Amino acid sequence: MILGSLMFSISAWSCLVPQIQDLALFFEGVSKWTEVQNDKSFLLALKRPVFLNIALKKDQNTEIRWGSDKIKGEDIQLCWRNSKKDKLQITKGFMRVTLVKVEPGLLKSWIPFDGDLFYRKDSQVIQPKVKARSLAEDS
Numbered sequence: 001m002i003l004g005s006l007m008f009s010i011s012a013w014s015c016l017v018p019q020i021q022d023l024a025l026f027f028e029g030v031s032k033w034t035e036v037q038n039d040k041s042f043l044l045a046l047k048r049p050v051f052l053n054i055a056l057k058k059d060q061n062t063e064i065r066w067g068s069d070k071i072k073g074e075d076i077q078l079c080w081r082n083s084k085k086d087k088l089q090i091t092k093g094f095m096r097v098t099l100v101k102v103e104p105g106l107l108k109s110w111i112p113f114d115g116d117l118f119y120r121k122d123s124q125v126i127q128p129k130v131k132a133r134s135l136a137e138d139s
Contacts, residue, residue, distance in 0.1 A: 015077065015079035016079060016080040016083075017077075017078065017079060017080075018078055018079075018080055018085070018088065020055075020056060020057070020058065022080075022085060023054060023055070023056055023078070023088075024056050025085075026085060026086075026088060026101060027054050027056065028104065028105065028121070029056070030121045030122070030123070031053055031054045031055070031056045031060070032051070032052065032053050032054075032121070032122035032123075033051075033052040033054070033107060033119040033120065033121060033122060034049060034050075034051055034052070034119060034120060034121075034122045034125040035049040035050040035051070035066075035117050035118065035119055036118050036119065036120050036125055037118075038118060039102065039106060039108070039116075039118045041118075042120060042124055042125060042126050043125070043126050043128075044125055044126065044127055044128060045117070048066050048067040049066065050064065050065070050066040050117060050119070051064070051065045051066070051122075052064055052099075052119060053065075061073055061074060061076075062076050062078065062090070064076075064090065064097075071092050071095060073092075075092060076090060076091070076092045077090070077091045077092070078090055078091075079091070081098055086100065086101040087099070087100050087101070097109050097110075097111065098110070099119070102118070105120060105121060105124065106118060106119070106120060107119040107120075
């Protein structure tokens with residue numbers, strides 16, 4: 001029991017918290033990233049796409065949104081997973097996801113049941129065309 005709690009304490013202490021400038025480098029100075037269909041695509045993911053809004057300024061909060069679900073706030077913990085700073089773990093409670101820098105402009109994560117998810121800068125993601133809606137005519 002003591003060994004188990006000691007191992008948990010060591011792993012909690014080993015979190016290398018990223019500085020704002022490190023996050024800006026990792027996210028290429030862009031705070032909004034959007035899930036795309038695959039690693040070659042620039043098209044918005046088809047089902048419940050994930051939207052990342054990473055705090056790159058001290059007065060912002062990190063937020064992750066997918067479908068109607070959202071996690072955000074100061075209780076989200078960010079940690080580097082390696083010394084190269086190309087893997088960033090985001091944790092809130094039992095939710096944990098690691099973002100991996102695949103190449104410039106492309107991030108990847110792995111989610112249980114969904115597998116690999118890929119993200120691009122929001123400004124590069126092609127949104128589906130939606131037909132403009134008009135008001136129903138009075139009859």
